[in-house]
Amino acid sequence: MLDSPDRYKMFRLKNKxxxxxxxxxxxxxxxxxALxxxxxxxxxxxxGNNPGGAxxxxxxxxxxxxxxMRFIRGEANLIGWEKLxxxxxxxxxxxxxxxxxxxxYCCAELDLLEANRDAGVFTSHPCNRERQTICEGKDQCGHKGEGKLGICDKDGCGFSDxxxxxxQFWGAGQNFAVDTSKPMTVVTQFLTHDGTDHGDLVEVRRFYVQNNQVVQNSETTLLPNGGDSLTDAMCNEQNHVFKQKTNGHRDLGGLRAMGEAMDRGMVLSMSIWDSDLDRMLWLDGEKARFDEDMSQPGIRRGPCPFHYGDREDNLRHAEQHGPMSVTFTNIRYGDLGSTISLV
Known part of the structure; x- marks a missing residue:
């Protein structure tokens, strides 16, 4: 999103x-x-190397x-490019x-929505470097297969209902709390420890509005201390219960580091994508790997079959059901409680 012909709009959303x-x-x-x-x-x-810009x-x-990325800061990313x-x-x-x-090319990322009709998640991905950072090799860029965390938290801490x-919280039909067969309003609040724009980010809260009714985010049933929002305590407990090998969110600064990135300003991006590599199973699948035990907490991300989700499946779906698209509209931001007016 641009603020003028030559610059991106910089959002600073703490306490908003x-x-x-x-x-x-x-x-x-x-x-x-994704938004x-x-x-x-x-x-x-x-x-001078990149006269194009924003x-x-x-x-x-x-x-x-x-x-x-073929170019980083206007310079071709040529070294080693021939390697598949x-x-x-x-x-x-x-x-x-x-x-x-x-x-x-690394920087902090805050996913307010990654979703389809069957599953959705919002996620914090902090980094331990300020602003944009060029990384080199597995130690800096990270490599999940080898347990190398890198500069940024690739997995992040997310809340998937x-x-x-x-x-039964998120899905297509009236039996779900949020009916994804219909448009919805998504509200995300960024709370600080002292209730000011300059305090440390301590919580990311979420609720929805459909049919002029507020739908509060679901309460987890898997964590001993519960929770319905992103906090450092919830992220650490989730990491433990889901038996994650690393805790990148904690080790790279948690919500405080994410809040510091928000202080510096972040750019809004929107996209729609698929993936032949992982079939998007990390988002919506009954399991993300063939050797995962679906009875263990955190393995089931959604109801989608393990063997479904590649591009051929998507093309067949489009032939049978028509084009697939997402529409984002009525984007607004402001003080807490200022962006929703129920009739």
């Missing part, structure tokens, strides 16, 4: 709320509609420290994909 309407009704398993913030450069890294959408970075990317898919097979360079034990 951010609200938007979204229609996910045509998106099946395997698709991801999120990243700590990009305000001018899109415009320089109006051309340049300067992208996120917490995955992407190494497949190899990753393990959910079936345990090594898949050869596209190219990646020696360098990646289904994964947190509430399969």
């Amino acid at each position: 709320e951010f609200t938007f309407d979204v229609d996910l009704s045509t998106l099946p398993c395997g698709l991801n509609a 999120y913030f990243v700590e990009m450069d305000e001018f899109g890294d415009r320089s 109006k051309y959408g340049t300067g992208y970075c996120d917490a995955q420290c992407p190494r497949h 990317l190899k990753r393990e898919n959910p079936d345990g097979q090594i898949i050869v994909g596209g190219h990646e360079g020696k360098y990646g 289904y994964r947190m034990g509430n399969p």
Whole structure:
């Protein structure tokens, strides 16, 4: 989102709320509609090497420290580019994909919505470096397969209603608390420890509005101390109960680090995407890997079948049911409690 022809709009949302309407009704398993913030450069890294800048959408970075970017700060990411990317898919097979360079581009990322009709999540991905950082190698860019955390928390701490034990909260139909077959309003609040714009970020709260009714976020049934929002305590407890190998969210600064990135300003981005590599099972699948035990807490992310979700599945769905799309509208932000007016 641009603020002027040459610069991105910089959002600073601590002690504020951010609200938007979204229609996910045509998106099946395997698709991801995302609305999120990243700590990009305000001018899109415009320089002598990059005369384009923000109006051309340049300067992208996120917490995955992407190494497949052809240009970083206007310089070609050529070193090592001839090497093909190899990753393990959910079936345990090594898949050869596209190219990646020696360098990646890292920055903090706050996902307000990654979702389709069957599952949704909002996630904090802090980094231990300020602003945009060029990373090099596995130690800096991270490598989940080798347990290398890197500069940014790739996994993040997220709240998925289904994964947190509430399969009837989010889905298409009137039997769900949030009916994804219809448009909804999504409200996210960013609370600080002292109730000021300059305090430490301590909680990310969520609620929805449908049919002029407020729907509070679900309460987890899997954590001993409960919880219905993102807090450092909830993130640490979730990490323990889900038996995660690392705790990147805690080790890279948690919500306080995310709040510091918000202080510096973050850029709004929206996208829709699919993934042949992982079939989006981390978002909506009954399990994300062939060897996972679905009876264990945190394994089930959604109701989508394990073997579903690649591009061929999506093309068949489009042929049978029509085009797939997401619509984001009525974006607004302001003081807590200021963006919603119920009739």
